Amino acid sequence: MKPVNMLQPDPSYHLKVQDPVHSLDFLNQQLLTGCASGKIKIFCLSSLRSNYELKASSSPIVFISSNTESLICQDRAGTVKVYDLEKNGYVINTEIQTNHTGFARSIRIRGDKDILLTPNDSSDINVYDVQNISTVPIHKLSFTAEETGQIMCMRELNFSTESSYLLAGYESGHLVLWDLKEFKLVHNIKYDFPVCNVDYDSSTNRGVLSSPTIHTIHVFGINRMNLELQQRDAENIELQHNEGRKVAGVSSLKIRSDKKCLFVGSCDGVVDIVSWKSLRKLATLRNHRSEISDIAFSNTQIDNFKSNLSAIGSIDGSVSLWDIYYKKS
Template structure:
């Protein structure tokens, strides 16, 4: 089994909880409440922003105008980029104490956040510091805390783009929400907390897992009935090359080009699978502690002459990879 070396290893000097690419930069959210901006040409931090005194930054996202971040205590801060730098614009207290990240909807000024209950709150980023909608599951208080969520866009038979949300809960429920009417439309249940999830509309295949198990579970969506479908026959059981089971799964993501699935574990091991065949391609053993986030550049990084995949860990490092792009 291939065990390649990274293109580069960034040393952040403290646990890293979130990462995201911004053009030719990498943003890192740290345990001390800082966002560090790394220039990918010099591979050095050229700016940092102290955004929280409440613990680690679980989510960081930015475009050319706005930066959004979320800390461990559920506080979301929104900054505008002006000539003088980043200026605080808004602050939202989600009342969520946990590790569930918020989502900015694709091509819409809506922010979906966890809450202090099992509900998901919807905010209008342009106007509101209070929720404009609340998403509730069928089971309501029986599902426990929300653990993960992703937004999905599907094309209807009338060629209309419709937005949905897939959310995993502490109870093991996976719930599909219609974001036109902001309501739950279907759910299925697993016997473990659903803590990480991703979905690819082009293959109608999704993946989910949890730190409490050693498997990747597969699901799909019945596009006619708009119902979630469990595909238990396609489960992937993770094992080390010597046959022992890996630690539980802390993060998983399908790469933007739909060629690879990256699966990060609580022991720092990352397994890469072919997204087409689900065959394991490589095992990365460059991190010592839990994998906290995985991110992919949408464009080639000039200094590497390739797109990059980035992996962050509580060991205080971020590894950069150009594997399987060429």
């Protein structure tokens, strides 16, 4: 990607969390932030103030998934906690020890069943039934290739209402496609770097992946006939800053839910926004001083901003909120 003069806009708002941010989750008109202190701070997006804090751990909170009834979080020490939301706040329901101290975040999939997938201390993935949660998984996904190392990332996908699949990236460079209906391995390919970030859009049959060790976004697809993963290196995106300096490794990578933009967060705090249609860079966001740890998108309009929002969390202890490239009401 050639360096050109790109749009460098200002955020709609900059939340000062005053605690390094490791994870984000939108819940209606609120934003949940998982922090290095082990706290989950909930911000009201009307007042733009924190109105609730949950001390979930003494270790950084690297994953949050919430709804109006429950909250699930994972800390860096490998503990996953399930909370029920009651009148006076969140009450612990179940605590699961995964022993995973790496970088992979759990993932919650709400389909025919409400399931939770967690990494463990090997390269396995444990599957739990959230509606009947216990410390014992209902299934285990085991990838048996030699020297896979730890699992680094996971992403759900489906091609129809009847299907449910999972992409998993490994320290060894393997990208694996799992069938979650039959809990079996479908296909895998291997890269020469750890696959630490992955996302996929079934409407375009295009996926992207990267790693903090490289400054390239690798593109892949899935053959719908035989479900084989296919590298599409001719479409790869080479990321550079405007002055020609290469991006300092990719720390977060997400396709926005409206499929218009790809957000690429780097280890030096810069975020590039790429057109998902053309794969050309649209804007560069330079509002953070440290690594971009997570990116989240609201699935509804935020009343105070009259727009959907994109949230970018950073180790610098802040979250920037953006309405860029959304249609405003």
